[in-house]
Amino acid sequence: MKELLNEIYRYLIPALCIVIAAYCVKHLLSSRAPKVTPAxxxxxxxxxxxxxxxxxTSIGRSGACDIVLNYASVSRFHAVISKHKKGWVxxxxxxxxxxxxxxxxIDEPTVVxxxxxxxxxxxALQFRIK
Incomplete structure (x- = not known):
C-alpha cells in the first residue's frame, strides 16, 4: 500500500506544481495596471x-523625481501627487x-x-485633468 501511494505522489505532486505555475503565469501576463486619469x-x-x-508621482529638484522642477527654491524631494478614490491628492x-x-x-495630504x-x-503651476 505504501509503495502505491509513493507511486501516486511521485506523479501527482509534480502535476499539481505545473498546474499552479501555469495558473500563476497566466495571471501575471493577463493582469494589467489600471489606467491613470490623464492629468x-x-x-x-x-x-x-x-x-x-x-x-x-514625485515632484522636486532631484533628477530621481518623476517631475523635475530645476529651481533653487524647490526642495530635492518637494511633494508627491497621488490618485485616490476622492481624486488627486x-x-x-x-x-x-x-x-x-x-x-x-498645506501641511497634510490635500485634494487638488x-x-x-x-x-x-x-x-506656480496649474493642475489640469485632460
Whole structure:
C-alpha cells in the first residue's frame, strides 16, 4: 500500500506544481495596471506641461523625481501627487519652502482640483485633468 501511494505522489505532486505555475503565469501576463486619469501641471510662464504618468508621482529638484522642477527654491524631494478614490491628492514631503494650493500652505495630504494653482517653492503651476 505504501509503495502505491509513493507511486501516486511521485506523479501527482509534480502535476499539481505545473498546474499552479501555469495558473500563476497566466495571471501575471493577463493582469494589467489600471489606467491613470490623464492629468498634468501647466506652467503658464513658459507654456510647459509636466505630465503625471503614474498613480503616485514625485515632484522636486532631484533628477530621481518623476517631475523635475530645476529651481533653487524647490526642495530635492518637494511633494508627491497621488490618485485616490476622492481624486488627486498632493502631499508636501517636508519641503523647506512649502507647497501651496490656491495660496494656502498645506501641511497634510490635500485634494487638488482641476484648475487649481499649486505652488512648489514659489513656482506656480496649474493642475489640469485632460
Amino acid at each position: 498634468y501641471f501647466y506652467d503658464e510662464q513658459n507654456g510647459r506641461e509636466y505630465t503625471i504618468t503614474s498613480w503616485e 498632493i502631499t508636501d514631503t517636508h519641503s523647506s519652502s512649502g507647497t501651496f494650493i490656491k495660496g494656502k500652505r 482640483n482641476d484648475g487649481d494653482i499649486v505652488s512648489f517653492g514659489g513656482i
